[in-house]
Amino acid sequence: MSEPFSFRLTATDGAARTGEVTTAHGVVHTPAFMPVGTQASIKGVHHDDVRASGAEILLGNTYHLMLRPSAERIAALGGLHTFMRWPYPILTDSGGFQVMSLSPLRKITEQGVTFRSHIDGAMIELTPERAIDVQIMLGSDIAMQLDECVRLPAERGEIERAMKLSLRWAERCKRAFEAAAPGRALFGIVQGGDDLALRIESARALDEIGFSGFAIGGLAVGEPQEVMLKIVAETAPALPVERPRYLMGVGTPADLIEAVARGMDMFDCVMPTRNGRHGLAFTRFGPINIKNAHHADDPRPLDAESRCSAARDFSRAYLHHLFRSGEALGGTLLSIVNLFYYQDLMAGARAAIGAGRFADYRDKTKEQWIARPDPNTRDPNAAEI
């Protein structure tokens, strides 16, 4: 029997907040960054390193797991926590976003979404009820409603249609979930693209349906950062204060700090591991592209004062060599560096909010990124590779 899910707000500082999400598998301190365990693995990184970085919760991708090894198999093996040996909290997405981005063929109807598996070509139907069923089989602590996410830019009519469909799916998800998983958490997802009025409408309607937490979805899908932050700033106040707020798929360190400033509590992104595998390290001094030639003879570590051994104990020259030589250890070490940095950034935010000095923390953190940029990294806030 799972313990009931709860959220407790512990401090506020302007719009920024700290809190504690309690789940059957432990407590998550917010603002929290969730590393992404796409296929039941944080790419290239051992779970022990993920945990050591400070991660208190992982995200699992329902789309990938339902296709392989299948939710039924994971359930038979004791659920996702046992299967992947991560005994701490897990949030699963609904699968909807990956269906949109990965499946070569898909059809959306009122009933749900039908798509062709990118693995074996099988036609698969994902309805709101099935998305909940799968997430219950996975045993996630926090499940997400199925939603439809439109790419931006898009016509207002198209954005509104998808938002309203997502609301009807939200209701169906809630009904399916309540019957099957009392005491566990289901989050609703605000849609509405870059249209503020639609966002507010979506947020209020979801609040009325009632969820354990609320996500803002459909952002970080190609729009400029200021558009994203504006939507976040306007949408967060329309969500109930006493529930956690999760900004899906975001983002760069700067995105996270700014979204925390606007009242968001939870984040997930593949950036720390994906960029790490491609040679980009996030550090207190801004991003460092370790593949640049000028690192080849540099005996300095990425950050001599980091609590992360990979950042502190290996020279830039060695990390550069690993990437030049195609050694997988390079991607692993930089992924670890980045996972630690993201957790440190959130821990710093939590401490600053608790002390009522978040604005100062935000300014100082961003100043330091720019003060000593890597000479060959043109844009110190660049993150996408």
Add this chain to the structure above:
Amino acid sequence: MSEPFSFRLTATDGAARTGEVTTAHGVVHTPAFMPVGTQASIKGVHHDDVRASGAEILLGNTYHLMLRPSAERIAALGGLHTFMRWPYPILTDSGGFQVMSLSPLRKITEQGVTFRSHIDGAMIELTPERAIDVQIMLGSDIAMQLDECVRLPAERGEIERAMKLSLRWAERCKRAFEAAAPGRALFGIVQGGDDLALRIESARALDEIGFSGFAIGGLAVGEPQEVMLKIVAETAPALPVERPRYLMGVGTPADLIEAVARGMDMFDCVMPTRNGRHGLAFTRFGPINIKNAHHADDPRPLDAESRCSAARDFSRAYLHHLFRSGEALGGTLLSIVNLFYYQDLMAGARAAIGAGRFADYRDKTKEQWIARPDPNTRDPNAAEI
């Protein structure tokens, strides 16, 4: 100033022996297995895991390191120990073997070997003196002479020519080394293919030149296991008792146990990591091909009693899933499993030799491999993939 290199024989049991190799970077207990750090990295495995497995010494590949990042660069960065952050003993090969196996174009003369770099196509000359110079720049605790290794089968005349050239190179290496690295260790390499008389002649001539240790090279290059073991059994007694004996590039767990039984002390091989990356786990119960479909629903770990977390704490179903999904963590975990197993095998051999029951250990170890073979692994001693 380096401490002098030394070897102390601590026990014998039949032809099998235990000993301690002392270097400036620590003691190595023999029989010892050396993981291979080809490009200053044990492929896919963090150094901390390599150390935790029990490895007391690594092998570095001179050929790879001299081409990239170059011995000069590594020297400027403090030597290989500092560069790769492995403060324990390191043995480097001479580069000769990789020149033969990797370079698309090579020419062997009395002077040395000229070859085309497989990285940038540059023509490079490797002489005995240069091989020593490079290894001194790398700062290895144990350097190897340059030798010429012929593939088997080969004509006796060709084997003899290469063996005699290797002896002349051995003398040149010794002269170059003594002048530059007093107190550090240089090993000679016995050649002579599958010809026992040539092997004995090579061993005696090397003993006369005088080295800190002796390797048997040019085996595990395609000949049957019984040929290799016969050469080892006949060659080892021709080497001085009071020096360590290193069987290069060997091998499977069975190869190691049998070579220990014939008086060999040191081994290196890429098999634990290469086979691990390809889904083959070495265990007390023999090799397990984790990619086989029948593991998909198996909640058992590879070995519930292993001291290796990767073998003990993850289910076969999960490891199978990681390989099926192309997740790099699978190769990393199985590489760790195999590195631990190889070290455990050597630790078991050392304990058994010390207790005078090595024959029993050898029999019991091999019996257990066969008693519970993985149902879908046809040959329980199979190791090459």
